Amino acid sequence: MRFGQKHFQSLGRKPKGLGLDRMNKTEAEYAGMLDALQFAGEIIWYRFEAIKIRLADNTFYTPDFLVLLADMRLEVHEVKGAFVMEDAKVKLKLAAETCPFGVVLAQKVRRAWTVEALS
Numbered sequence: 001m002r003f004g005q006k007h008f009q010s011l012g013r014k015p016k017g018l019g020l021d022r023m024n025k026t027e028a029e030y031a032g033m034l035d036a037l038q039f040a041g042e043i044i045w046y047r048f049e050a051i052k053i054r055l056a057d058n059t060f061y062t063p064d065f066l067v068l069l070a071d072m073r074l075e076v077h078e079v080k081g082a083f084v085m086e087d088a089k090v091k092l093k094l095a096a097e098t099c100p101f102g103v104v105l106a107q108k109v110r111r112a113w114t115v116e117a118l119s
Contacts, residue, residue: 023048026108027064030079033113034065044068051076053095061091063103075102082109092118 023031027048037043050066053076063076076099078092084107096103096119103118 026081027079029108030065030077030106030113034067034077042070044070044072046077053099055091055094055098059091061095063095067104073102075104077104077106080105080107082107 031046031048034043034046038046045068047066049062049064051063053061053063055061064079065077067075067077069075076095078088080088092103092105099119104115105118106113106115
């Protein structure tokens with residue numbers, strides 16, 4: 001069976017109407033890691049899809065997690081699997097350049113996590 005480009009573009013994206021409180025498996029696993037960091041006292045608080053950031057006219061970015069660190073700094077954490085689409089990379093770079101808080105990319109490749117501070 002052959003699939004068009006539209007089929008592949010929709011992979012990994014949530015169907016419309018699921019609501020903001022619905023995480024995929026990778027995001028849920030990362031939330032478990034944030035729970036452990038909160039229990040250890042490294043972070044105070046976090047929320048899934050808590051904010052929407054306007055990057056330009058008709059261009060918005062909704063980070064996966066808003067995280068309040070123990071030293072009272074705010075960070076947004078974006079969670080991705082092995083493949084990151086180009087539009088997501090552009091939005092992350094723009095958010096890192098323009099937002100007054102830290103931007104973190106957490107990526108799971110195979111079974112290992114890499115966490116990279118972009119700003």
